[in-house]
Amino acid sequence: xxxxxxxxxVELRDGDxxxxxxxxxxxxxxxxxxxxxxxxxxxxxxxxxxxxxLDPGEAEKTLALFAGLAASEAA
Amino acid sequence: MKYVDEFRDGELAKTIAARIAIAADPDRTxxxxxxxxxxxxAISRYGVKDLxxxxxxxxxxxxxxxCVLPIGRIDMAIDLVLPSSQEExxxxxxxxxxxxxxxxxxxSGGLSLMKAKARGADIRMVYSAADAxxxxxxxxxxxxxxxxxxxxxxxxxxxxxxKQAAALGLKNFSVFCNHVLTxxxxxxxxxxxxxxxxxxxxxDGFVGPAHVSTIIGSQPYDYFAEEYRKxxxxxxxxxxxxxxxxxxxxxxxxxxxxxxxxxFSRAVTPEGNAKAKALVADVFELRRSFExxxxxxxxxxxxxxxxxxxxxxAERRFAMTGKDVPDNKACECGAILRGVKKPTDCKxxxxxCTPETPIGSCMVSSEGACAAHYTYxxxxxxx
Numbered sequence: 059x060x061x062x063x064x065x066x067x068v069e070l071r072d073g074d075x076x077x078x079x080x081x082x083x084x085x086x087x088x089x090x091x092x093x094x095x096x097x098x099x100x101x102x103x104x105x106x107x108x109x110x111x112l113d114p115g116e117a118e119k120t121l122a123l124f125a126g127l128a129a130s131e132a133a
Numbered sequence: 134m135k136y137v138d139e140f141r142d143g144e145l146a147k148t149i150a151a152r153i154a155i156a157a158d159p160d161r162t163x164x165x166x167x168x169x170x171x172x173x174x175a176i177s178r179y180g181v182k183d184l185x186x187x188x189x190x191x192x193x194x195x196x197x198x199x200c201v202l203p204i205g206r207i208d209m210a211i212d213l214v215l216p217s218s219q220e221e222x223x224x225x226x227x228x229x230x231x232x233x234x235x236x237x238x239x240x241s242g243g244l245s246l247m248k249a250k251a252r253g254a255d256i257r258m259v260y261s262a263a264d265a266x267x268x269x270x271x272x273x274x275x276x277x278x279x280x281x282x283x284x285x286x287x288x289x290x291x292x293x294x295x296k297q298a299a300a301l302g303l304k305n306f307s308v309f310c311n312h313v314l315t316x317x318x319x320x321x322x323x324x325x326x327x328x329x330x331x332x333x334x335x336x337d338g339f340v341g342p343a344h345v346s347t348i349i350g351s352q353p354y355d356y357f358a359e360e361y362r363k364x365x366x367x368x369x370x371x372x373x374x375x376x377x378x379x380x381x382x383x384x385x386x387x388x389x390x391x392x393x394x395x396x397f398s399r400a401v402t403p404e405g406n407a408k409a410k411a412l413v414a415d416v417f418e419l420r421r422s423f424e425x426x427x428x429x430x431x432x433x434x435x436x437x438x439x440x441x442x443x444x445x446x447a448e449r450r451f452a453m454t455g456k457d458v459p460d461n462k463a464c465e466c467g468a469i470l471r472g473v474k475k476p477t478d479c480k481x482x483x484x485x486c487t488p489e490t491p492i493g494s495c496m497v498s499s500e501g502a503c504a505a506h507y508t509y510x511x512x513x514x515x516x
Contacts, residue, residue: 064135089165093410103208104287104344105262116399117136120374120396125148
């Protein structure tokens with residue numbers, strides 16, 4: 059039920075709507091729950107709504123953590 | 134896919150597994166509850182259990198909204214739409230819109246929403262709450278009821294469509310609200326006799342919710358770390374996220390720490406999504422008590438529409454009355470949702486109860502502990 063997927067915003071439309079690209083599949087979703095989202099940003103999409111914007115820097119830090127690197131080494 | 138594939142890398146999984154194996158003290162056992170069904174699913178699907186040392190044990194939690202929805206609530210929805218069960222026949226022009234997960238949950242009398250639909254009830258699966266509003270606009274002669282279910286992840290969209298419907302002046306749209314709250318469920322588990330007195334359920338820490346936390350933030354869990362001295366590590370739903378969180382929990386236990394740590398920092402902040410939280414606070418208020426399958430009546434654990442939005446509250450609009458319906462006697466969903474039993478402890482698991490013919494709700498949703506184990510783990514446990 060809480061399933062949500064990271065998807066790239068490719069186009070902004072009227073009424074807080076946006077088009078996302080998910081490995082080639084495009085779909086219109088709502089950005090009404092988030093602020094400051096632009097084409098190129100990744101958002102977490104759940105039941106047709108973006109819930110949060112993904113932070114690329116934090117994602118890099120987490121990947122570095124997996125690999126056993128200190129966050130400073132990954133930056 | 135970006136932000137997916139790199140969080141499923143098998144080689145990195147082995148690296149994290151090796152670190153957990155070194156960190157885990159062989160002289161003790163670690164029990165961690167993954168609250169969310171999303172985590173339960175990831176653990177089963179990717180075989181995370183096989184990468185953990187035998188003394189690191191995962192306990193499934195109740196974080197599957199379909200699983201914890203009691204039979205009575207489904208019965209109430211069916212009563213609204215199934216013509217034959219309508220004493221006054223008022224339900225004939227009602228269209229019930231619901232997320233697909235709810236369709237196959239067993240209700241009373243051998244029914245489910247799916248079977249009610251087959252008997253002629255107008256029940257439609259929707260991808261989004263917005264679809265329910267669209268149906269209400271397109272079909273003004275129908276009373277469109279949105280069967281709203283889910284934790285904090287799913288609640289903001291429902292709040293949004295209530296406001297939208299009001300702005301559009303829709304008179305034929307309402308919400309049957311079943312939204313529930315994660316922190317109250319965690320508190321209820323920590324207060325349960327199995328954890329506090331009997332010691333039959335040992336919990337040394339929690340893998341905290343992923344997408345719920347994108348909305349509510351990491352702050353609501355501070356209470357569990359401080360009051361109950363239980364470490365919480367918020368984790369994403371990808372397998373490496375879960376592994377990393379387990380490593381962080383092992384380290385916290387070893388160090389004698391009980392803190393809230395955030396592994397899912399790419400999407401979760403301490404405050405969460407302020408816009409979404411404000412919307413939810415505008416539209417909903419706490420219910421004094423709500424029944425959860427497995428947990429019973431949990432105080433202040435669910436939401437309902439505020440008086441201001443009463444016109445959009447299906448329970449008030451159709452004078453729907455609550456029902457207490459016991460679970461099937463053979464079904465162990467209740468104990469499984471409390472972490473007391475495992476799917477394989479249930480007599481009907483994989484025999485009478487399968488994803489095609491579920492007896493209990495945990496076999497319905499792919500996030501349910503039984504469905505996850507049936508789909509990905511049943512042959513392993515038999516071996």
